[in-house]
Amino acid sequence: MSSRITESRNKNYEGLAARRQLGLTVILENVHDPHNVGAVLRSCDSAGIQEIYILYTQNNMKLKDFKIGKTTSSGAWKYIEVHLFDDREECFKVIKSKYNKIWATHLGEKSVGMYDIDMKESIALLFGNEHAGITPETLSYCDGNYVIPQMGITKSLNISVACAVSVYEALRQRIEADMYSDTYDESNPIHTARYNQYLSSHMQSLQNVKRERHHHVKKYSSK
Secondary structure, three states: OOOOOOHHHHHHHHHHHHHOEOOEEEEEEOOOOHHHHHHHHHHHHHOOEOEEEEEOOOOOOOHHHOOOOHHHHOOHHHOOEEEEEOOHHHHHHHHHHHOOEEEEEOOOOOOEEHHHOOOOOOEEEEEOEOOOEOOHHHHOOOOEEEEOOOOOOOOOOOHHHHHHHHHHHHHHHHHHOOOOOOOOOOOOHHHHHHHHHHHHHHHHHHHHHHHHHHHHHHHHHOO
16 A cells, blocks of 8 residues: 555556556547547546547547547546557557457448357457548448437437446446456556556645645735
């Protein structure tokens, strides 16, 4: 346990590190709304996802302009690794080296229902742009497409909602398979690396708050 945090926060970080899922991730293609990205991060954190991939392939979308809606993410951005790419081939080369299957939320001739997918296996779930969906070029890297069951008039969901529904189906399947553990193992390098990441993020946040307070006091004392 680090002497720099409370016992309750320490237990929280240990449990968080133990529950993170190595074989589950999310990919976003050309999702430009920071609030949607923030909401996706929040859902992923809740489902125990450790990292996500964000791919920009449109000319009007640049990595330097990437932003996260920090309010909608509710702090999740501090505890999830975000990998940014503007090269499609390089992005999927990395993903395929770590995950066995890539499934896209896309309505096509061979699409299957979300409940027909085995999300207990090593899997990446792909979501597309808020308006245009997933590009054909990116779909070519996927192992299959799936649709989320809907019973209303509208036949589409907001990207962040579609992601939340999907990762919670993965959560349900993995809970039933007892794939989430609260047992933190200090001898496990993956557990300790995650714990140290969370601790570092927390300490950085404290430093930022301290810096802002100092700036605020200095600003008003100089008047």
